[in-house]
Amino acid sequence: MLPPSLIAVVSCLTLCTPPVLPAATLDRSASKKAAGDVSKEDVRRAIAIFRRDPLNAQGEMTRPIIFMFAKESPDVEVSLIQNHLLWFDNKSLPDGSRQVLLAAYMAGTIQSQLDSGKTKHDPLAAAEQVIATYRQLQKADPRLKVREIEDLADLQKRGKLAEHLKGD
Numbered sequence: 001m002l003p004p005s006l007i008a009v010v011s012c013l014t015l016c017t018p019p020v021l022p023a024a025t026l027d028r029s030a031s032k033k034a035a036g037d038v039s040k041e042d043v044r045r046a047i048a049i050f051r052r053d054p055l056n057a058q059g060e061m062t063r064p065i066i067f068m069f070a071k072e073s074p075d076v077e078v079s080l081i082q083n084h085l086l087w088f089d090n091k092s093l094p095d096g097s098r099q100v101l102l103a104a105y106m107a108g109t110i111q112s113q114l115d116s117g118k119t120k121h122d123p124l125a126a127a128e129q130v131i132a133t134y135r136q137l138q139k140a141d142p143r144l145k146v147r148e149i150e151d152l153a154d155l156q157k158r159g160k161l162a163e164h165l166k167g168d
Helices: 004-015 040-052 057-072 095-116 123-140 147-157 161-166
Strands: none
Touching (some): 040 095, 040 123, 057 095, 095 123
8 A cells, every 4th residue: 555645646736737848848739738649759758857957947847747648547557555654764865856756667667668668667767867866866955865875776776676676
């Protein structure tokens, strides 16, 4: 069972924020689309922008598209596995960073599924994107330390991350 805090954040992020990207990055009709009408290309562009800089204004504007696509698209399966999201309830993690990392988790598995053409959650891609985004967050705030993500990064460095994620 997922912690209520995680369920509440995902619900709010997918329902409370309209999906909008800067006009230059999408076709003209994209900002008028309903959440369930976000195309694969729209979400690919959103993920590329997010990966470049999840903290700038454009990166922030991509999160609702990522969340909506994860929730609504029949082309992807995103599983919120509690043992893969242990960092989510870490009290030292600022709320804004928590949302960025959750978007990273979803972006990682979405991109993997779109690239492979297989509709199956990819926990390794999700975790790798969380680690990469966490490192970007640390550049903005060098004091940020989240033990659970550091543990994932250590497993990744030792080549044991995939094995660890299969156990759940």
